[in-house]
Every structure is written in C-alpha cells, then in structure tokens.
Amino acid sequence: MSVPTPTHATRGEPLRVLEEIKRQAVEQLGSIPDALYPGIEQALSVALQSGDVGPGHFEDLTSLRMLRQQAATLLMRYRQQLAKGFDDFRGLRVRSRGDLPLGLIEDSHLAFHLDGQRVIEALDGRFAEPLQVMRQRLHAMAEALGMPEVANPIGPERLIGAFVESFRETEPTPHVRELLFRQYEGELTRRLGDFYGRANALLAATGYGRSAPSSHTSTQHGYRHETVESVPYRGQVAMTGMEAMHGAMGRMEGYGDGHGGSAGGYGGMSVPGEDIADLRTMLRMWRDGTLQTPQSGAGGADAQSRSQASRQEHGMGARRELRVDEMLSVVSMLQSEPPDAFARALAGPGRLGAAIRDHLSDGARRIGVDPDQTRFSADEEDAIDLVALLFDSLFRTNSLQDRARRLYGRLVLPYVKVALTDDGLFVQREHPARKLLDSITEACEGNQANTPQERELLDRAAAASQRVVAEYNEDVAVFELAHAELDSLLGQHRRRSALQEERLVKATLGRERLDQARETADDALMKRLRTTRLTPAVADFLAMPWRHHIVQTLLRDEDPQRRDEAIALGDALLLADRLAAENRGRELADHLLSIEPLVLRCLASSGLDDSAAQHGLAGLVRALASPDGPRRAQTAKPLAGGETVESGEERRLWLAGGTATVGHAPEVAARMRELAIGDWVRLTDVHGEIVAAKIAWVSPMTSRFLLVNRRGLRVLVASAEELAVMHEDGRLVIGSERSAFDEAMRRVRERLDNTAAAD
Template sequence: MFGEHPGTPSGSRPDPARVLEEIKRLAVELLGAVPNGLYAPVEQQLHESSLRAGSGRHIEMQALLKLRQQSATYVMRFRQQIAQGFDDFRSLRIRSRGDLPLSLVAENQLAFHLAGQQLADAIESRYATPLQAMSLRLDKLAESLQMQASSNPIGAGRLAGAFIETYRDAQLPHDLQPLMFRAYEQELARVLGELYSRVNGLLGSAGYGVGVAQGPRPVPENVVVTRRDQEHDLVPVRERPRVEDPAVAAEIAQLRRQLHAWREQAPPHSDEQTQGTMPRRELRMEEIVSVASLLQPESPDVFVRALSGEGGKLSEAIRIRLRDGARRLGHSPEQTRLSAEHDDAIDLVGLLFESLFQSYALLDHARRLYGRLVMPYVKVAMKDQGLFVKREHPARRLLDAITEACEGNCAATAQDRELIERCAAVSQRIVADYNEDLAVFEMAHAELEALLQQHRLRVELQESRAAKATFGRERLNEARTQADSVLGYMFHEPITPEVGAFLSQPWRHHLVQTLLRDGSGSTRHNETLALGDALLDADRLARSGRDGRKLADRLIALEAAIVSCLASSGLDEDSARQGLAELVRALAYPDTQRGPQPLPVSNDEDAAGDDAAVWLAGGTDTIEHDPEVAARMRRLLPGEWLRLLDPAGQALAVKVAWISPLTGRFLLVNRRGLRVLVASAAELSALAQSGRLQVGAERAPTDEAMRHLRDKLAKAA
C-alpha cells in the first residue's frame, strides 16, 4: 500500500497518522454495510419458526420491519461507531475489557450486554492469531505516534460494543435479540477474515511488526508473497479478484456450474464461432480492464437496444463491444480470447440486467440509464464476482437504490422527476469516475440513499392514505349492504310506489350515513329504522281506507323526521317539504296502485374500480381456490413483498401495506405507495395458482433479480 518493506528503518516509515487513517478507511468500507445484511436472515428464521410453531411471530416481525425502515439510520450510526474506535485509539479513551461499554443498564438490557460479551469472546477465539499480530503492530504504531498502547479499534470487544451502541434504543423484543446477534456474527464472518488480513498486511508493509514472533501464518488468497516476505511479514504486492470466504466461494462456484449448464443449451456466442483452428491466448486481467475502461464513456446505445429486446442478448452485445475495443487497443480477436472467468462475468452481468427488466416495472426512459451502467458493472464483475453473491457489495447496493427509484416511476410529479434525474446523474458519475475503486459506488449510493429516505417517507404517507381510503370504501359498502338487507325485508309486501321511492333513495342514504357516523344500534340509527317502520304502517293504514284521521295524525307526527331525512340527501327546506307533500298526496288515496318494489342498484364507481384492479370476476371468496394456499395467504403480514403479473404480463413488485380488520382483504401497493390490488386471501390464492402471484419475493431488487437468474439457470442445470 505504501511501498515500504517491514524491514525498513523506522525513520523512513510512512506517516503513522496516515497509516492509521488508511486502516480506518478500510475498516469503515468493509464493515459499514454489515447492518444491512442482518434483516433478511433474521426474517427467514422468524418465518421458519412461525411455521414450526403454527403461529405467527407478529411482534418480532413488526419490530424487524421497523428496523428495516430505519436501516439507513442504523448503518450511519454503526459506521460512526467504527470510526469512533479510531478516534478513541488516538485520544487514549481506553476502555476496560476490550472496549465493551461499561455502565449501569436496565434489567431488560442486561441480556443484550451479556450476548455482546459472548460475541466478543467468540470473535477473539476465532481470530486469535491475526488479532494477536494486529495488537502488537498497533502497539508499535502507537509508539510511533508517541502515544501509550491503546485497545484495538476493530478488536472483538469494540465490534461487539459498536453493535450494542447502534441498536441500544431500538426496543428489540426479547426473542429477537439473539437472532440479531447471531446474524451480526455471521455477517462479520464474511468480512473479518479479509479485513484483518489486509490490516495486518498494511501495517507490515508500513514497517510495523518487525520481530513479531508469530509462527507460520496462512497466506491470504488475495496476496502474492515472496520468499523474503515469508521470512518477515506479508506484503500485498498485487491483489487478485478472489473471494476469501469459503461459503461465498462455494456459492460462486455453484452459480458458475449452473451457468455452464445453461450455456451448453444455448447457441454458441460470437467469440466461440470465430475461434477457428489457431490457438489464441487469453487476455490478461489488466488488458481486459483497459479495454473496458476505453469503452466505459462511449455511447450505450447498443446496450439500450439489447435491454429493449431489439438488439439480441445483452451478453452478446457486451462481447461484441469488448472485441471491438480490444482490436482498437491492438489485441487482434484472431489471436486473443476471453478467459473462462471473464466469459462467466459477462454472461452473469447480462443476465442480471435482463432479469432486472423482467422482474420489475422499469419504464423505457430507464433503459438508457441502465445501459450506461453496463460496462462499469462488467469491470466490477471481472475483478470481483462477489458482486453476484454478496448482498452488501457496494455496486449491488447502488443497483438496488437505482431500481427502487426507477421502478414504476413515470416522472408524474416533481419528486419523481428529481429521483430520475438524480439516478441519471449518478450513472454518469459512475461512468466518469469509476476506475477500479468501489468507493465511487459507495459515495453514489450514499447520495442517492439520502434522497430515497425522503421518498420513502412520502411512500409511507401514500400507503396510509391508500389504506384509509380503502377502509372507508369498505365501511361504506358494508353500510350499504346492511341498508339493502333492511330494504329487502321491507319490500316483501306491496307498497305505494312513492313510499318505495322514498325508502330506496333518501331514507336508504340517511340510514347509510347514520351507520357510518353513529354506528349500528346508536340512537340515530334506531330512529331512522323507526321512521321506515312508521311509513310502512302508514301505507298499510292508507291501504285499508278505514281511518283517515288516524292516518293524518300519523303523518303529522312523522313530518319532522321525514323532512330531516330528505334534507340529509342534500335537499333544501323547500324541496324537502315538497317531497313530503308528494308522499302525503300518494297516501291520501286508498285505491293507489301498490305492488312489489325493486331493490336499488348500487352505482359505486370506486367498487367498480376495485373489481377492475382485482382482475377477477366476482371479487368474492366464492371463486375456485386451494384452501391450503389461501391459508398461507392469510398468514401474510404488512411489509411482506410479492411479485405480481398484471393482465399484460408485466411483473410488479408489490407490498402488503394493510390488512382490513373489517373484511380481511389485503391492500397491495407498489414501490411508490400507490394501490395496485385489493383482494381477499381466496383471490390471492387463485392468482398464485394461475402463476400470476409469487409470495416471498426479496425486498432488495438485485436479490430478487438474482433469484430469478438462478431459477433460469437451475432449469437448465
């Protein structure tokens, strides 16, 4: 990193403060994304636990959803804790017992701190050798800074303390705490090996650690070591794009095996067709990266056409461009070829971008934005295929943020247009600035994430409005159903048409309003029902023609209630009294023609809109469905993501935003918080059986796209 060998005299060492800052930058870069990787495995464990127990983990799920909604805050807080460790190292704020914060804690927090202590012990045990070496080197670094030896800023205790401080006020349920710690330990295992190896190598190359007796140590895969290096220390001469975590390496190997099986069934690509009989050498990594860098700022039109389906496969378009770029740099395609690793990277990038457009509602104006990113992502994949398996990879997180901003975004509002414009600016910056340093992706993601936080707040407000509007319509429909039930009972006998018209229109409207405002069984509700019964009695009395005085007294007694009922329908006092006069006139003649009255027909545009959104005839639980699938649908929780195909076959990412306490129907919204579907469990079951609904979609767009990609490859394998 700095060019000095460990044997270099201390006087010619690089500035120790700069060495410490470089370690700090490296630690924040590798550890900063750890909190984002906690939620998916915890959610999976909660889901499996609820299936085994036969009951939902609603409290834990709700708490986890709240953590996810505030994930950016926790990431920033965690990064600050990591950075603070280095500030403490320099300012000598030494903490006892390996950096775990010591203070009086509430009883409900005691288990949290004990779990942190156990985590620190586990890290110390697992990484004892590199931690011991690092501690000795940091002591020498502190001596160079004319400081007393301090605690390791990325030691076991410090990492456990950073987690505790980050989630101190998160109000985690008791059963959720151990799951979060376990996920944190697993996420740390993904990066600590690489981090400790690189920090030790960096300190060694800067001249710290001379004479440290450690015995033989395993050589990290991404470091080339000379014999002299082995006698003294590890010097990172040249990093190679390998993954150190065995689990990640195994996942990449499995992905490549599936890719090879899929490729055997596909037509040969152009590079294979032009191979001929002459042997060709493989392009070296630096050569292919130079070619990609040459092409990076050029027009992405060929990739845009491929993403639109008009220009063939995207991977083939990438190979054609790379072959043309190689020719321009003097590498003849007749004498050179891509290595197997490079070929795999190209196919995976092509399939990933195509999968994003197949899995999400990305509109036409987004294609150029994504097309511009193709070549930078090819460069990333060439050097680090962890892009395809590491959820916390900076380039992958940026792709998630861009997709979240662009999906279903037709730029209808000023805020949506700002998102699109910011994504376009971010893509242009990646093209201009990316030169094998992933920090460019991190900075671009941080910038876009800040804007997305504001967007998510608007989405939450939009979801709340959609839920309230849906609940309001359901209450209205329920009130109308109750009113029509009462009318059906009233209309079982012949009545005067004017009485029937009054009951089916102003009186029904008044009854619905009292149900909505005052509720069933309220005083106003009972008074409205009594008015309807009194009018029926009056009609029966008029039909008998025996006692006109009694009928007149009855109508006079009902006058105020009838006028009030008519007024609630929007009539002024004069019109209401005119309506009353017409009703009295009709009842004045015993021989008025009477007969059965038709029930009113609802003209509910909102309900019709719901039926159109549901895309199912009837929209009720009477449709054919699998009861077991419907039971699975009833276990859906707010915040869960699904994939839905609309009638045109367009894939949509939808979220369960709300479950009606009245009907049990599910409100599904898109990433903009707009209502997509309101349906019952039976209707969702029917959609799932027809292949138009997929439960358990990934929250992160790239995760879902990779799952779609793996499914495609697995079918071939």
C-alpha cells in the same frame, strides 16, 4: 506455481477474533432501536384508521413521542449493552452472585422481563441450529482464553437482555411496550440469520470449531476450505491473521434479507455469500457445455460456439489468456463510447453477454491485441457473464421502460470493470456500486415521465450514470458520490410516495365503509319490500330518502341509538301504510305526529332544507290519507355492487368471481393471509408486465390486501383467495427481495439452478 499453506487451519488470536465479532455485532445490530419507531407509528395509525382504538390511544401516541425524544440516548445505551456482553465473555465484568444486589422488581420491569422471555424462546427455536454450532465454537474460544463457560454474547438471551436494560426505564404504555417487543423480534428475525452465518464462518475460518483442510486443488486464484459454511477465499492467496478474518466476514455478506427465515416468507431464497463460489462453478460448467445455457435465443448459440471454441483451445493450447491489465485497458478505452449495442441487447434476453464479448474483442483489436491469438481468462468470463445475467434479470424483474435501456447500457462496461477487480460487488450489501444500481432502478422502475417529479428522477438517474462513465477509474468512491446525489432526490420521492400511500389507505377504507353501508341499506330495504304490499308513495320514500338516510347515518354517526332510529323509521312507515289501508284514521294521525321528527331528519339528510322537508312530509301524508289507494309489491335497484367503488381501469388487475367464490387452494390462501404490511411481491399484470408491489394495508372489514407500487400508487386490491389464484397461475411471486440488486441476483441463481436440475 506453489501456493502457501492455508493459514485458516491455525487458530487466530482469540481476543482479536472476539473483537472483530464485537465490531460486526455493534455495526450490524446496533442500529435496531432506531428501526423500531416507524413500525410502531404505522401500527397505531392503522388502528386509528380502522377504528380499533381504545381510550388509551392518546397515551400511546404520547409514549411513542417520548421514546423518539430519547432515541439518541436509547441507541447509545443499547450499543453499550451489546459491547458489555463481550466484556462479560472476556471476564472483564464477571461478578459472583454474592455481589449482585437483591430487591423487588417493579411491575413495569417485570412485564419487560416476561415479554423478553417470550421473545427469547421464539428466537431460540428459530435459530436453534446456528446457535448450537456457535455454542461449540465459543466454547473452544473460551478454553483458549482460559475462561469458564459463559453466555453467548450475541445469543438471543443476551440480545433481549440488552434491549430490556436499555428500554425498561422509559416506562412505555402496555400497548407500546407490546409493539416495541413485536418490532424488535421482527428486526432480529430479519438480521440474525445472515449475522449468525457470518459469525460462525469467521469462527471456523480462524480455527475455532470443526474445520478441515482444503480438499480442492489450489490455483492461482485462491482456494476454498471445507468448513461447515464452506467460506470462499479469493483475491490474494497469502492471507494471514486479521486479513483472513476480515476476508471471511466480507465474503459472508448475503444476498437475502431474511425472507427465507421469517414467518410467512415462503418463496424467498436466501443466497449467502459463500454461494458465489458455486455460482462461478456453474457459470464455468455452462461455458464448457456441461450445462445448457440459462439464456434463450441467441444466447444458446453463443454458449454452444463458446463451448466449441473452448474445446479447440484446450486441444491446441495456442491462445493465451488476456492479462487483467490488458482487459482493464480495453474496458477503460470503451467505457465512454455510446452504449447503443448494449441498449439493443437489453431489448431481448440472452443477447447482452455476446454483445459484451464482441465489443471487448473489437476493443482489444484496436489496442493491438489479436483476438485470434488471445482469449478471456476464467475470471474475466465470470465477470462478463455475471454482469450480463444481472442486467438481463433487472430488466425481466422490474418494470423498466424503453428509455431506461440506454441508461443501463451506459453502465454495463463500468460494472464489468468493477466485477473484474472487486468480488464485493456480488457479495457485499453495502458495496457502493450495488447501492447505486438499486437507486437507479428505484428511480426508473415504472417511471413513465408523466409528471415533472418523475422526469426529474429520470434526469438525475441519467446524470448519475454519466458521472460514473466519465469519472470511474477503479475507484468505487465515484459510485458512492453518484448514489448520494441520487438518493437525496429519492428521499423526497419516498416521502411523497408515503403520503400518497397514506391517502390511498384512507380512501380505500372509506370506500369499503361506503360499500358496507350501502349493502346494509339494501338489505334493510329488500327485506321490507318483500314482506308487504305498499302504496307507491311509501315505497318510493323507502327506496330513496330512507335508504339514503341509512347510508349517511352509518357513515357519519357513531351513536348506536341514531342508527337504530334510522332503521326503525322504515318499520314505522310500514305501520303507517297498514293503518291507512285499514282506515284507522285517528291512529294514523297520532302515529304520523310521533314519527314527524324522524321523517324530517331523514329528508334533511338528503340535502333538503326545512321548507322542502315539510313539503315532502305533506306529500307523504296526502298519499296515506286515502285508504283505497292502489297497493302492490314493490322492487328497487340495489345501490351496492357493480362499479360503485373502482372504475374499470382501477379494477384491471382484479380477478372475476369475488373473494372466496373463486377456485383456489386453501393452503395457498392460508399462506397469503400470513403476508404482513411492508412485504414485497411481484405481480404480472394482464399486459404481461412485471410489477413490484408492497402490502400497504390489510382491511379490518374485508381482510383484503391493498398493494401499491414504489410510487405509492394502487396496483391491486384483492382477497387472500384471489392472491392464491394469481400465485397458482404464476402471476404472483411472494418473498421478493427489498433490493432490486438482491432480487436480480436471486433470479440469476434460480435460473442456473433450474438449468442444472434440467440437465
């Protein structure tokens, strides 16, 4: 079969290529302003909870509220600014310098420009390589348009300019302006890596910049040309003009979410869309026996038998490949049958691929196709293996309970059918089937069905899977409808989780303040007990009411003078005991009268009313009235330490040894300190279960990290040193993807890469 000459070697019409990049820029980057406000609100809330706020905090909140009220206008203005960058490139808005108005820049506008320049420099350094490649390709496009050299319409300078033009008239407070730029820089860092890759691939695919004819042998399944990004082409071979351009952009949807390029995101691995071709190649090498199977147990034997069968088939040449329509007929017939075989296969790694093949072979026999005379095509084998590895990885990287196996087993064949007909499942972030699987995993992960809300989530996830089984017939709209229904309930669940997380942050901060207050009171008491011999009454007063008074004052009273008075009361009682021992009665009486208000206040903080407090004071006076009373060195049990903050169950993931005392690698601990609020990690608990956890809060007092699960429940509170030890032990993986599908596919690729390296 002859293959048409690849059309990507000829340059596409520049205006249409530029319009496509513009569409993608507005679509992918145009929503950034709306993503800034939650992060600013969280930063202000954390500052308030930690007490690190100044007199302008109220003005900051008011400024943020005003920004939210203008959100729709600012979003539209920002999108217009993005589009104007492309108009400038096309020469539609080019003005001479003599036409530009001159005038003084207001201080607030100047601050915007200075902050913007700092972000431009940071982004230029971070994305230097793709920007250099893009600059050469846009120069070729400008020459094709007959235009002089103009600025990159999606370069950092233009993107920051669009932001400054959109927001500078809002006049936010200096702190909110700083947070705005910080959040904007973070959003650009997360999005630009994938976006620049897609834009460069599109320019190369349509003939701008370095490209070379394909060196691969053309097949009936398509071809691959050797650009810098190696953009894969699949589906119809004869793609021309905008079809090729849309195909290139669609294939460049990546797996990662920017962890690999973000500060502190070590350990993440970005898997761009072009790697799907390499993934297929590795799968086929594995099936041919060149690589050892990445699965274990039954999977290894299965791969070996397939390898032998493949060699026999190539030698005999007697078995024909199943046509796609035959394969789809088999899958459609089996789709509604009970998923027991797949549920059992998901109980152990490496079994699902064999279960799918056995089930499909049995189905082929039932429609009159002899499995002994037919075999799966390479693309069909790819679809089976990718779905099997995907579902296996989902169960290994998420805390999915036994009840979820049947639910996922029900989805196996519908996803095989999607994989057979649509490569977008593995390369497009917004694919409906991909979004549905993410939502189902979110609903099922760690769900023990202990509460009515958790049971409702499981029931809705089960209903979504049943709807797909009943209605899916090669129209992915059913996945979109099922996802919309499930996501509406997940939205409520996420809001409950956010509230639970907020309560946890407050509770943890309160507990740390309590521990710190107790440690301060213990230190003050032990210091005084060690310095002198005391009467039992004074020692008991110091160990109980006075120490408790210090704790309460530190927690409840922000007045430094009150705190100093609480500490000074202990020294005053030591002086009273010394005056009594020296039989200096008149001085003792005067001294007790002077500290009487402080003693009564101390007793009142322990919950005593006026009468009880007066009685307690009288007992202390009687004890001091006898100068010959016995005096000895006193001791007291510390209030702090032990299990005063978390119960044993809450501390089940903690490491023994405290914080910096545990043995750890300093460089790993330094990486852990770079973790930011909102970053996701995966932990392996003491029972061997994998738990997805998010950094919800970093203590301003102890620098410990609070990690919560998707339900807003505490998973772990640990220092950077403890996290470093867990990482070195293989119990902690950072750089986890936010999407369960992305994370599962990343693990699939890692397994295949590791297998290739081992071979």
